[in-house]
Amino acid sequence: MDRRTLLKAALALGLGGTAARLLAADDPAVSVDALAALSGKLTVYLGHGEGGLYTDIVGAIRERNPALDLSLRRAPSSALATTLVAEAGAGGPRADLFWSVDAASLAVVNGAGMGRRVPDDIRGQIRPEFRYDRWAALSGRIRSLPYNTGRLSPADLPGQIMDLPDSDLRVGWAPSYAAFQTFIAAMRLLEGEARTRRWLEAMKSKAQSYAGELGVVLATARGEVDVGLANHYYTLRLKSGDPDASVALAFTRDDAGCLVNAAGTALLSGRALPADFTRYLLTREVQSFLAEQAYEIPLVAGVAPPAGLPSMDTIQPPELDLARLSELKPALALLRDTGVL
Amino acid sequence: MKTPLSYWLSLPVAAAVLAPLAVLAWLGLQAELAFDAGNAAIVINSVLLTMLTVLGAILLGVPLALATTYIRLPGRPLWLALLAAPLAIPSYLGAFAYFAAFGPGGTLENLTGVNTPNLRGLAGATLVMTLYTYPFVLLTTRSALRHLNPAMLDAARTLGLSPGRALLSVVLPRARNGIAAGALLVALYTLSDFGTPAILRLDTFTRMIFVEYNAFGLDRAALLSLQLLALVAVILWLETRFGAERERPTRTATLDLGAGWRAATMTAGLLLMLAALALPLLVFGDYFWREGVGDFDPILAWHSAYAAGLAAIVAVVVALPVAYAAGLGRRGRLLERIAHLGFGVPGIVLATALVYVGLQLSVLYQTLALLVIGYVLRFLPLAVGSLRTRLERIEHHQIAAARSLGAAPFEAFRRITLPLALPGIVAGAALVFLEAMRELPATLLLQPTGFETLATYLWRVYEAGYLGRGAVPALLLVLISVGALVALLTGEERAGEARGA
Numbered sequence: 152m153d154r155r156t157l158l159k160a161a162l163a164l165g166l167g168g169t170a171a172r173l174l175a176a177d178d179p180a181v182s183v184d185a186l187a188a189l190s191g192k193l194t195v196y197l198g199h200g201e202g203g204l205y206t207d208i209v210g211a212i213r214e215r216n217p218a219l220d221l222s223l224r225r226a227p228s229s230a231l232a233t234t235l236v237a238e239a240g241a242g243g244p245r246a247d248l249f250w251s252v253d254a255a256s257l258a259v260v261n262g263a264g265m266g267r268r269v270p271d272d273i274r275g276q277i278r279p280e281f282r283y284d285r286w287a288a289l290s291g292r293i294r295s296l297p298y299n300t301g302r303l304s305p306a307d308l309p310g311q312i313m314d315l316p317d318s319d320l321r322v323g324w325a326p327s328y329a330a331f332q333t334f335i336a337a338m339r340l341l342e343g344e345a346r347t348r349r350w351l352e353a354m355k356s357k358a359q360s361y362a363g364e365l366g367v368v369l370a371t372a373r374g375e376v377d378v379g380l381a382n383h384y385y386t387l388r389l390k391s392g393d394p395d396a397s398v399a400l401a402f403t404r405d406d407a408g409c410l411v412n413a414a415g416t417a418l419l420s421g422r423a424l425p426a427d428f429t430r431y432l433l434t435r436e437v438q439s440f441l442a443e444q445a446y447e448i449p450l451v452a453g454v455a456p457p458a459g460l461p462s463m464d465t466i467q468p469p470e471l472d473l474a475r476l477s478e479l480k481p482a483l484a485l486l487r488d489t490g491v492l
Numbered sequence: 493m494k495t496p497l498s499y500w501l502s503l504p505v506a507a508a509v510l511a512p513l514a515v516l517a518w519l520g521l522q523a524e525l526a527f528d529a530g531n532a533a534i535v536i537n538s539v540l541l542t543m544l545t546v547l548g549a550i551l552l553g554v555p556l557a558l559a560t561t562y563i564r565l566p567g568r569p570l571w572l573a574l575l576a577a578p579l580a581i582p583s584y585l586g587a588f589a590y591f592a593a594f595g596p597g598g599t600l601e602n603l604t605g606v607n608t609p610n611l612r613g614l615a616g617a618t619l620v621m622t623l624y625t626y627p628f629v630l631l632t633t634r635s636a637l638r639h640l641n642p643a644m645l646d647a648a649r650t651l652g653l654s655p656g657r658a659l660l661s662v663v664l665p666r667a668r669n670g671i672a673a674g675a676l677l678v679a680l681y682t683l684s685d686f687g688t689p690a691i692l693r694l695d696t697f698t699r700m701i702f703v704e705y706n707a708f709g710l711d712r713a714a715l716l717s718l719q720l721l722a723l724v725a726v727i728l729w730l731e732t733r734f735g736a737e738r739e740r741p742t743r744t745a746t747l748d749l750g751a752g753w754r755a756a757t758m759t760a761g762l763l764l765m766l767a768a769l770a771l772p773l774l775v776f777g778d779y780f781w782r783e784g785v786g787d788f789d790p791i792l793a794w795h796s797a798y799a800a801g802l803a804a805i806v807a808v809v810v811a812l813p814v815a816y817a818a819g820l821g822r823r824g825r826l827l828e829r830i831a832h833l834g835f836g837v838p839g840i841v842l843a844t845a846l847v848y849v850g851l852q853l854s855v856l857y858q859t860l861a862l863l864v865i866g867y868v869l870r871f872l873p874l875a876v877g878s879l880r881t882r883l884e885r886i887e888h889h890q891i892a893a894a895r896s897l898g899a900a901p902f903e904a905f906r907r908i909t910l911p912l913a914l915p916g917i918v919a920g921a922a923l924v925f926l927e928a929m930r931e932l933p934a935t936l937l938l939q940p941t942g943f944e945t946l947a948t949y950l951w952r953v954y955e956a957g958y959l960g961r962g963a964v965p966a967l968l969l970v971l972i973s974v975g976a977l978v979a980l981l982t983g984e985e986r987a988g989e990a991r992g993a
Contacts, residue, residue, distance in 0.1 A: 199956060
């Protein structure tokens with residue numbers, strides 16, 4: 152069954168939720184059946200990059216709620232954050248909801264004071280470590296080092312991201328992708344401006360640029376580069392389609408290289424509809440879809456993480472408040488100055 | 493003398509064309525003026541790409557112009573149409589196809605098993621831009637050659653010059669202005685093109701304006717836009733210095749260049765067709781074969797056609813007074829020149845300015861109206877051009893006769909000028925429609941929320957890296973481009989017949 156039919160069936164019948172609730176009575180995940188139908192006009196700015204998976208979710212929600220008049224504006228998350236900041240300076244944001252695949256873009260929008268307070272019942276559904284006041288985290292993604300299994304073993308990889316320039320590995324990266332820029336913003340916060348600049352300058356000579364991180368992972372599997380810098384799910388998606396692909400996941404320890412980032416929504420208008428739409432995104436059905444099809448980490452307790460992801464206790468992400476990532480601008484300036492972007 | 497109505501109607505048009513430039517100047521003034529190494533690299537990349545593309549286009553276009561003028565090729569009109577065809581295909585489609593075809597895991601490797609290198613950066617962008625712009629040089633050079641008086645060539649041959657020497661020393665120097673005109677068009681097109689450097693990742697002005705625009709750098713985007721406009725102004729100034737000097741030929745010259753040249757021309761032409769036309773079709777066809785229609789939503793094609801249709805209608809309505817005024821006198825011609833500026837303003841630059849205008853005038857922000865305004869400002873010269881060629885042929889005494897028979901100026905316009913200008917109106921509208929349907933950068937910035945078009949969808953597919961989903965929109969865009977070419981060629985033919993040529 153392809154992902155679209157699966158999701159449609161799941162959303163239409165609410166089966167996944169009901170069956171699971173029978174098994175686990177204290178399951179906090181809400182089924183889509185428990186939610187009221189959405190109606191009215193809703194403008195959503197959707198930061199894309201997921202090649203249609205998010206479109207499938209939107210399509211299923213649209214189909215289930217015929218009275219919902221939904222317009223979507225799609226562009227990279229950071230571009231939409233830029234647009235929203237410009238709009239805020241000229242009469243206020245034109246969207247009701249900003250659905251970003253990247254926490255930094257949400258932090259930027261909130262830095263301009265745009266995000267409304269997230270209702271408590273929504274916050275209560277999200278894992279405690281991902282509860283924020285002014286945006287609702289929906290799914291997690293981890294920065295990772297996908298490496299070519301034909302050329303390298305995990306022992307050949309540096310344990311620290313800052314040591315990567317000292318290796319003789321060929322690296323693939325996608326500097327124009329929002330998640331990469333956020334990773335640099337995190338590095339700047341954790342290691343400081345000067346070290347980040349030196350890292351970028353040293354990496355520039357050994358890194359090959361790709362348009363997106365799917366391209367990075369494909370290039371790694373082909374052996375065009377030895378190791379890539381990418382969100383974890385691209386590797387898992389590639390492996391699910393082609394289990395023999397010569398690529399596997401590795402993680403650095405306690406630094407920007409294994410930052411846990413989150414996709415989420417910011418409520419930009421005080422109406423109930425954007426919050427209700429977010430409630431749909433936190434249902435068991437959508438969360439399971441994100442885990443099973445997009446290989447993202449569900450952030451509602453009780454929904455199983457994606458197959459193939461190492462257990463979360465083996466990963467040591469750095470301590471960094473995602474809200475601080477609103478300092479994206481100086482990171483972009485660094486990327487520009489070093490000629491990486 | 494009373495100022496004609498068409499002047500008054502043209503004035504706001506000229507003002508609207510100038511407004512975005514004023515906005516950019518104002519925005520650019522606010523940017524911190526730091527001409528750093530990054531900025532220098534952008535200038536160098538843009539100039540290098542432009543110069544190399546011009547060189548490539550001359551190396552391809554001039555020999556092909558000579559060959560198609562002087563050699564009797566079997567099926568010459570078809571050859572000409574085919575060799576001119578790449579011009580009708582937007583270069584970003586070519587860039588997308590080359591991006592997908594070459595390199596490890598590309599279409600060529602998948603189909604043949606042969607490893608090919610990645611085509612990116614300056615080399616890749618130059619190749620793609622050359623393939624899709626050389627017809628400018630081919631067409632202008634050919635037109636210059638056809639207007640050469642054959643007497644000098646005959647004299648040179650009679651005096652013992654070999655055909656090759658005669659070409660070099662007698663023909664080419666006199667076709668110089670034609671070659672230069674084509675080269676300048678290539679330069680203008682290359683500087684303005686967004687898709688090719690963006691897809692093949694060369695940091696030219698157009699790509700970096702988009703990057704800055706998306707990274708909180710509207711002021712820097714405006715500053716880069718102004719620098720790009722300065723380069724465009726240089727090209728436009730050069731263009732005015734190469735006026736066409738027309739000889740008055742009694743017949744077209746012929747030169748017998750032998751069978752070797754004929755074979756060489758046909759081989760080169762075939763290779764070019766493979767590279768510029770067959771390869772993109774192969775890539776998109778292969779994706780289509782493997783992925784089918786996928787979840788392609790036909791509403792995208794409707795969105796493209798709807799916005800382009802509105803732009804076409806508005807453009808001809810606006811173009812009428814401008815074209816009319818241009819025939820009335822010096823002030824009218826000045827207004828027409830100003831309206832012509834839009835063609836020199838790259839789409840990404842125009843859109844940057846209009847987004848800012850929209851933010852200030854929120855009734856326009858993210859509306860279809862603003863997108864249509866963008867298209868009209870950009871493609872107005874096409875409509876004015878086709879209208880002017882028609883209007884110029886209307887005999888003024890016909891209008892004078894109507895007036896003397898008691899028709900009011902508007903009635904004379906409605907009953908004489910308008911019907912006679914109708915073919916020009918249709919042709920102008922068709923040109924604007926087809927150009928607007930394929931426009932990428934301005935559409936990316938100005939599209940209303942939820943109003944995805946074929947071109948923006950293709951861009952999104954590239955950005956996300958799921959190239960296979962681009963097959964259907966790309967094939968549709970190729971079809972539209974073929975339609976544009978057919979419309980252009982038949983239009984020119986008809987114009988040619990009307991001129992009695």
